[in-house]
Amino acid sequence: MTRQLPAIDTLVEPDRVHKSVYVDPGLFELEMDRIFGRAWIYVGHESQIPNVGDYHQALIGREAVVMVRGDDGKPHVLFNRCPHKGAKLLAQPCGNAGRFLRCPFHGWNFRCDGRLLSVPAREGYEDTRFDLRDPAFSVRRVPRQQSYRGFVFASLAEDGPSLEEFLGGIRLTLDNFCDRAPEGEVEVAGGVFRVWQRSNWKIFFENLNDTSHPMVTHESAVNAARAEYQHRGDGGQMPFQLHIIEGNGEPYDFWGALEMVAYDRGHSYMGAIFTPPTDPVSLGHQAALEAVHGPEKAHEILSVQRHNSIIYPSCAPHTSFQQLRVIRPIAVDRTLVEIYTFRLKGAPEDYFQRSITYANIVNSPSSNVMPDDIEVYARVQEGLATDGGDWVSLHREAGREQGDGNGRYTGGGLSELPMRNQFRAWAEYMGEEA
């Protein structure tokens, strides 16, 4: 007997959501179809596959795909499945496949754009319905793929908004990410962290713009960093590593002074007022930007302050520290998060090296900051499974956001606007039947 799913329109209210959106495996499967089967999902960055045959694996919902550089010089996003017997063609997270993709089972060969090139002992297919030119015998391509300044997205839906339309106002985050590079381009560099979370993917998305958790969740790391600073006892400037950790302990007023900005389709970011940097690493970067653009334009680029932008439902760029977090739902209570660091082309090396240090401090599985996040997410997952209540509160500053009538909404720095905004998009995707 199949269990009835709750009606979607009963799960999301303007200021609260029903717990089943986090814990119901049936709803998770429906999310795979209706959200991850429709939205533009981040696949990877073109710089990860510089040469013909280079590939990078990714997940679009439950679909394993691979982004391959073709001999036409373009990235191609393909299902990682041989059209013959179904074997996965590529097994490593990334690498080079050579000039052709070769199935390890029966040796069918494909061009790097997926087109079938040859099959062994071809005479066996004479007078059969097999046809070398029939796309059914080539590696299937995702229905739609599009790049924006090197960031490759794909959609499993044949129709829908273009990538630019989908991104809307959050597109400026990707622009600013690249514009911060003196050469206007970025590249993935320095390795990738991959971390398990024992919780639903939406909990992490909500936390990305949750400003009322750091001082509570990260109390242990903040206390440890402060104690260490005092123990060092020179009273001088706090070292960068400690500063990054200690910043989580800022009081509510600090976070409240930020601005939350949300857009249709679930996207949002935390804004901040630009304070001109004084440290030598930032000044070196600024000088490199000024050398290319002049001081006015450099200032304009740097004054765009977007911390933890959310490109719902697949990734979160952080422009200040040149990183992109990629969120892959694996099961209703299991999420994979990948953290990529980028090099700004034309920026001084120590600027890149600082983003490596930042990633080590904040995003490593060994981070002193992240374990308490992951712990509280798991506790939410376990708590919601109880009979202790049916609803999750999103009431903070509910109803106070300002819309511009054009799909942009702003709220206070402590507002739960980004979460309400995510669930508004969630309900729109989920409510629409195939």
Next chain:
Amino acid sequence: MSATATMSPADILAAVTAFLFEEAALLDQRRWFDWLELFTPDGMYWAPLRPDQPDPINHVSLFYEDAMMREVRARRLEEKRAWSQQPQVHAARIVGNIRLGTATVPGETVVHSTFLMAESRLSLPQRLLSGFYTHRLLPRGDGFAIVEKRIDLIDSEEVHATLEAFL
């Protein structure tokens, strides 16, 4: 002249073996602050993300910690409101296959070993962590001080749950 210069290889091996066993015991007993004392002031603790990683500066690492960051970790693990340490993580490790390596810095002793370590927290399945230790040691007192402890997990590049305690 370092103390090890006058010792036979067998005596050095016995001495470093005792040192590694003692170090493992400190970690398994969560005696973080005693363990921190084993390092030289400039000593480094490094777990590369990739086995062939050339340096810790231009590539992310699972751990890359100087004395300051090791102390932050030790302090956090004992904080009352370290939520992910409720309950605490416990580990037991076996260090074996201990053999002397080739030192490139005069006076240092390089030791290679293999470790298997089980970690337990909550009712989650126990986690098995395993890999290779490389210790660069300097003689100090009756024993040694750690100039660098490098850990190469066999699955360093895979997806990880959090790694909170020292390996």
